[in-house]
Amino acid sequence: MKIQKAEIALGIFSIIASVWFILSSRKFPESLNQADVGPAAFPTIISIIIIIFSVTLIISSFFNKDSEDKVEILRIKNVILSILLLLLFALGIPFLGFYVAAALFFPIMLFLASVTNWKSIVATTLLFELLAFGVFDQLLGVPLP
Numbered sequence: 261m262k263i264q265k266a267e268i269a270l271g272i273f274s275i276i277a278s279v280w281f282i283l284s285s286r287k288f289p290e291s292l293n294q295a296d297v298g299p300a301a302f303p304t305i306i307s308i309i310i311i312i313f314s315v316t317l318i319i320s321s322f323f324n325k326d327s328e329d330k331v332e333i334l335r336i337k338n339v340i341l342s343i344l345l346l347l348l349f350a351l352g353i354p355f356l357g358f359y360v361a362a363a364l365f366f367p368i369m370l371f372l373a374s375v376t377n378w379k380s381i382v383a384t385t386l387l388f389e390l391l392a393f394g395v396f397d398q399l400l401g402v403p404l405p
Contacts (some may be wrong), residue, residue, distance in 0.1 A: 263319045271318035278307035278314070338372045345369055358404035359389055 283301050291298035333339055349365040356364070366385040375381055396402050 264324070267317055267321035271314040271321070274314040274317075274378055278310045281307045341370050342369060345372070353405055359393070362389060362392070 270355065285300040285303040285307075286301040304385060345365065345368055349361055352361040352364070363385060366388060367381050370381045375384075390402065396404050
C-alpha cells in the first residue's frame with residue numbers, strides 16, 4: 261500500500277474511532293457539581309483534537325503525492341515482543357495490581373527499546389510509579405487497581 265493510501269486510511273479510521281468515542285462519551289453520567297465539566301469532557305476534547313489532526317493528515321497526503329517514503333522496521337522481533345508485553349501488562353493489572361504490573365512491565369519494555377543502563381531503567385520505573393501514585397492516588401483521589 262502506498263504511503264498516500266495508508267495515510268488516508270489511517271485518517272479515516274481515526275475520524276471514525278473519534279466520532280465513536282464522542283458518541284459513547286455522551287452516555288456518561290452528568291456531573292454532580294455544576295462547576296465541574298463532567299466525565300465526558302476529556303474524551304470529547306481528545307477526540308476533537310484527533311479529528312483535527314486526522315483531517316490535517318488526509319489533506320497533507322494529497323499534497324505529498326510523489327513522496328516515496330518508506331518505514332523500515334529494523335527490529336521486528338522487538339516490536340512483536342513489545343506488543344505482546346503490552347497485552348500481558350493490560351491482562352496482568354487485574355491480577356497483580358497496576359503498580360506491580362508496571363514495575364514488571366517498564367524494565368522489560370525499556371530493555372526491548374535498547375536501554376541497557378540499569379540505573380536509567382530503575383530510575384525511569386521508580387519515577388513513573390511515583391508519578392502515577394502522586395497524580396492518581398494523592399492528587400485526584402482515584403486509586404489505581
